[in-house]
Amino acid sequence: MKSYLFSGRSFKLACLSFALFISPIAAETLQGGGEIYEINCQGCHMADGKGDKGAGVYPALANNVKLSSVSTTMEIVTNGLNGMPSFREYLTDEEILEVVNYIRVSFGNSFKDVAQLTDIPKN
Numbered sequence: 001m002k003s004y005l006f007s008g009r010s011f012k013l014a015c016l017s018f019a020l021f022i023s024p025i026a027a028e029t030l031q032g033g034g035e036i037y038e039i040n041c042q043g044c045h046m047a048d049g050k051g052d053k054g055a056g057v058y059p060a061l062a063n064n065v066k067l068s069s070v071s072t073t074m075e076i077v078t079n080g081l082n083g084m085p086s087f088r089e090y091l092t093d094e095e096i097l098e099v100v101n102y103i104r105v106s107f108g109n110s111f112k113d114v115a116q117l118t119d120i121p122k123n
């Protein structure tokens with residue numbers, strides 16, 4: 001599976017962990033999360049996070065209390081749910097973490113607790 005040894009990632013990971021440790025979320029992390037959102041999520045959840053009301057299929061992430069739960073949000077993004085694709089195979093753990101932390105403080109959401117790599121479900 002994924003090995004962080006000798007990949008240069010361990011250093012990035014250490015920096016990210018430190019940035020999250022000293023929260024609030026580092027600006028860099030949020031910017032990264034925003035880019036990941038644009039590429040992977042906004043096609044369905046829209047640029048403003050309000051979802052696709054016309055079809056009524058893609059729920060709004062904006063002002064969504066369901067995102068208050070780190071574990072629920074992580075579970076849905078990592079493993080998918082019905083029409084929501086699983087991102088486990090498409091994004092690295094760090095990217096999942098960044099996009100989850102991004103959506104939880106964007107689009108009118110302002111949850112104070114910061115998700116950690118250890119919140120990513122193992123399977």
Ligand code: HEC
Nearest residue numbers: 040041044057058059066073076077081082083084085099
């Ligand atoms: C192909 C369309 C599609 C893409 C791309 C997509 N989603 Fe979703 N998403 C959905 C659908 C459909 C649901 C509703 C699943 C259900 O409840 O049955 C959903 C639900 C969610 C939920 C739960 C919201 C709620 O109120 O239940 C979150 C959080 C979420 N998506 C985040 C993301 C993130 C973050 C990304 C990008 C990494 C993303 N989604 C990409 C279609 C998509």
